[in-house]
Amino acid sequence: MNKALTIAGSDSGGGAGIQADIKTFQELDVFGMSAITAVTAQNTLGVQAVYPMTSEAVAKQIESIGEDIGADAVKTGMLFNAEIIESVSEKIKQYGWENVVVDPVMIAKGGASLLQAEAVHALIRHLLPLSIVITPNIPEAEALTDTPIRTREDKEEAARKLLALGVKNVVIKGGHDEDPNQSSDLFFDGTEFVTLSTKRIPTNNTHGTGCTFSAAVTAGLANGASIYEAVQTAKSFIQAAIKGQVPIGHGHGPTNHWAYRKSSHKE
Numbered sequence: 566m567n568k569a570l571t572i573a574g575s576d577s578g579g580g581a582g583i584q585a586d587i588k589t590f591q592e593l594d595v596f597g598m599s600a601i602t603a604v605t606a607q608n609t610l611g612v613q614a615v616y617p618m619t620s621e622a623v624a625k626q627i628e629s630i631g632e633d634i635g636a637d638a639v640k641t642g643m644l645f646n647a648e649i650i651e652s653v654s655e656k657i658k659q660y661g662w663e664n665v666v667v668d669p670v671m672i673a674k675g676g677a678s679l680l681q682a683e684a685v686h687a688l689i690r691h692l693l694p695l696s697i698v699i700t701p702n703i704p705e706a707e708a709l710t711d712t713p714i715r716t717r718e719d720k721e722e723a724a725r726k727l728l729a730l731g732v733k734n735v736v737i738k739g740g741h742d743e744d745p746n747q748s749s750d751l752f753f754d755g756t757e758f759v760t761l762s763t764k765r766i767p768t769n770n771t772h773g774t775g776c777t778f779s780a781a782v783t784a785g786l787a788n789g790a791s792i793y794e795a796v797q798t799a800k801s802f803i804q805a806a807i808k809g810q811v812p813i814g815h816g817h818g819p820t821n822h823w824a825y826r827k828s829s830h831k832e
């Protein structure tokens with residue numbers, strides 16, 4: 566039984582955060598566990614409110630997993646503030662977890678802040694060096710590296726800068742790219758750049774794509790895949806999930822977490 570822990574925020578609308586992560590773990594045959602960092606009141610229209618947990622409450626949830634069940638892979642998502650980042654980093658070190666996927670969540674699609682601006686430094690200093698792979702979108706990669714990203718060369722430069730910060734592997738996700746035809750993610754392991762491209766699906770129902778993608782990478786690692794294999798499967802998983810979109814609510818609907826299992830959506 567392979568087990569994965571997500572340390573992230575709750576999305577009441579069910580499309581992103583803890584809910585997206587646990588659904589993705591389940592679909593990829595991994596037993597999902599959670600440590601909740603914040604409760605968001607959220608739906609397809611946006612984030613209406615954020616209620617952060619105390620760093621003690623977050624640490625305690627992680628201890629409950631670490632002292633008893635253990636985890637084959639761990640993912641972090643919304644961490645909200647520097648205190649939570651520091652206590653999560655301490656606990657990851659305490660339990661010796663190495664398969665750590667950091668999705669450096671900063672801003673939700675509707676513009677709500679999911680990470681305080683002053684916490685970016687804590688993320689870089691404490692958490693990024695503990696990760697096996699990080700999965701920023703383009704604005705997050707720009708914020709972490711202070712590099713504007715417009716071209717492929719800019720992406721490569723940002724990826725190099727992230728490795729210089731102590732990151733071992735990075736996937737810069739391409740959902741925010743301007744290419745109308747392809748959605749291309751750039752993988753870099755310090756040696757080779759690999760582009761993973763799929764057809765861009767014209768839809769507004771992309772709420773939770775980043776969470777779902779990084780959760781699928783985490784599930785792959787929990788199942789014993791290599792980092793690159795886990796990223797490849799995650800790319801197929803998110804493509805199927807966007808293609809099989811769930812048109813609910815009045816804004817950006819969520820992706821379909823069971824679509825990958827249904828072969829008709831696989832590419």
Ligand SMILES: Nc1ncnc2c1ncn2[C@@H]1O[C@H](COP(=O)(O)OP(=O)(O)O)[C@@H](O)[C@H]1O
Binds near residue numbers: 748750
């Ligand atoms: N419209 C789309 N069609 C196909 N793939 C997409 C689309 N939007 C995002 N993706 C993919 O979804 C994943 C998450 O990317 P992105 O949207 O950039 O993350 P985030 O939700 O963190 O902003 C990436 O693999 C990206 O290529």
Ligand SMILES: Cc1ncc(COP(=O)(O)OP(=O)(O)O)c(N)n1
Binds near residue numbers: 605642773
């Ligand atoms: C609780 C919570 N965590 C993370 C996010 C961001 O999710 P993401 O996958 O980046 O998708 P969008 O919000 O950008 O659609 C979130 N919204 N809520």
